[in-house]
Amino acid sequence: MFQGTGSDVGKSLVVAGLARAFTRRGLVVRPFKPQNMSNNAAVTADGGEIGRAQALQARAAGTAPSVHMNPVLLKPQSEVGAQVVVQGRVHATADARAYQGMKPGLMPFVLESFERLKAEADLVLVEGAGSASETNLRAGDVANMGFARAANVPVVLIGDIDRGGVIASLVGTKHVVDPADAAMIAGFIVNRFRGDPALFESGMAEIARLTGWRSFGLLPFLPEAARLPAEDALALTRAPAARPAGGRVKIAVPILPHISNFDDLDPLEAEPDVQLVRVRPGAALPGDAALVLLPGSKATVADLRALRAAGFAIDIAAHLRRGGHVLGLCGGYQMLGRSIADPDGIEGPPGTVQGLGLLDVETRLTGEKRLAAVHGQTREGVPFAGYEMHMGQTSGPDAARPFAMLEGARADGAVSASGRVAGTYVHGLFAHDGQRAAWLERLGGTASGLDYEAGVEEALDALAAHLEAHLDLDGLMAHAR
Known part of the structure; x- marks a missing residue:
């Protein structure tokens, strides 16, 4: 031991x-x-x-x-x-x-x-x-x-x-x-x-x-x-490893108190053409970011409050007005909707809170937890493998434009009418080399050809x-x- x-x-x-x-x-x-x-x-x-x-x-x-x-x-x-x-x-x-x-x-x-x-x-x-x-x-x-x-x-x-x-x-x-x-x-x-x-x-x-x-x-x-996934959120407080500057695609990630499954960020950070900027409360989201990525959360309602208190909601609205993209993963996806209902008090006192309203969907937190490995492809036909780990169900008009189709013809996530705001319950998305390359191309960058899993x-x-x-x-x- x-x-x-x-x-x-x-x-x-x-x-x-x-x-x-x-x-x-x-x-x-x-x-x-x-x-x-x-x-x-x-x-x-x-x-x-x-x-x-x-x-x-x-x-x-x-x-x-x-x-x-x-x-x-x-x-x-x-x-x-x-x-x-x-x-x-x-x-x-x-x-x-x-x-x-x-x-x-x-x-x-x-x-x-x-x-x-x-x-x-x-x-x-x-x-x-x-x-x-x-x-x-x-x-x-x-x-x-x-x-x-x-x-x-x-x-x-x-x-x-x-x-x-x-x-x-x-x-x-x-x-x-x-x-x-x-x-x-x-x-x-x-x-x-x-x-x-x-x-x-x-x-x-x-x-x-x-x-x-x-x-x-x-x-x-x-x-x-440093190439291996970190277990503890303490790793997020350390300065990233030195690397050459000049990545064309800046991705901003608000770091909230109950962030979870933050190893979703590792494959992006490994790309030479990406500048992944972790932004803590007290700082503003960079105005030149191509993508704002909201990661998973173990306490979505509390982190949504923290996001608003830090002024990040205002920054995200300005980012979209400038033509930027927003992606929410799991808890981050739930925050993007119109509301989050917690009738059973799973995360605190029962009630409903207003979401960011960037996707026309609503989430209801439930006691049943979904744990499953998944495979599928995004709307553009790019395949991926990942996993789901969440409580809650999300539905609404924007879910008619699913982020992805999973095996068994099951829809996942939602995309806004503009196509610039998206949410998904899938973790591990960017560990798939083809999926990561497609996102970098969409954001104006170039994938390095990195084989992420081989690197691990x-x-x-x-x-x-x-x-x-x-x-x-x-x-x-x-x-x-």
Whole structure:
């Protein structure tokens, strides 16, 4: 099990890289994360949903994602707390205090899923959540040491030197956790090192001396890892990787508080002819954008309010007057309509709110959640593959001009009479190379010929090779039970 000294220390990518590395050694590998908190989710082959990081790890291991790879998924919402997804299905909605009371009852589901994976694999790589040293959350824990102790799984602790204080973080964890928990830790990894590794040899030795744990390696920063989808919205706060300027197609994306499935943006950002601009409240949408893209949301009504409060609705209206295009994905599609009705109080107090009115459709939020992989083609006849993950039904006159036709002659989405405003429930649209090329051509740009999915595979291979070169994989295997 790989736990961290904090969130975003690289646990997800280390597990993904190890999954690919050990799979290349001929082992049957399965990833597992007992509890995840993320609004970036993926649809599984068995018809549920898990954290997107576990779907990437499954891909690295060459296997289809399963609900048992992430048996507890927390999806933060607005006024109602978080949606609790258990083994792929919505189980409850709870605020933080109520969830603490639920945790002991979730351990049987977690252990059942873990046992299923153990039965089909040579090696299960387990990812912890957040920080191992959050002793205030230890009671009833299913995410870190609570699981490790219950399942008798050895732990490797990961610290991130890039954020500073890595010696104190690792050594401090040893001193604040329960001694029986600390005894589960077999060793440590220091991640994201930049510079000459010889300069930190004494630091690694000091951590080992003060903790009694063995070092499994110092892992240098790997730029290629930026090509892989990020799990956590923390990634949206970082500056994008340096790239040549000059992309002709500027795409503006308002970043709202409950953004979800934001890996929809990754294929666009990978295109050299695209300038993808993430715009946060307090700034204006750029006046020279060709497309304003409203991404998914886990709390559509709350994010619609945030969009208006930030002045983005005014900016979008001006953008359309200048001849620009607008595309809404899932929750963003719902915002584009005339109204969103929430009669059952799924996202907060029951009621109906006014939408942006850019599409002549109305949405009614319902408790039934649609989770499905889909295939189809857009109005122009360009094929795509993606997935649906949403609550709510949308209908109205503009839906008579569907954005796409899905398999089984099922219509999806809507397009305005002008053709410049469109919405769809399909996620993963731009990962399809032909679909992405068609959009760039429509917006006045040129696609690079990038094979996006092949690029993800290349990045996973590079990550695996990087871990093989810098970590003691044989030592890790020696500690696996």
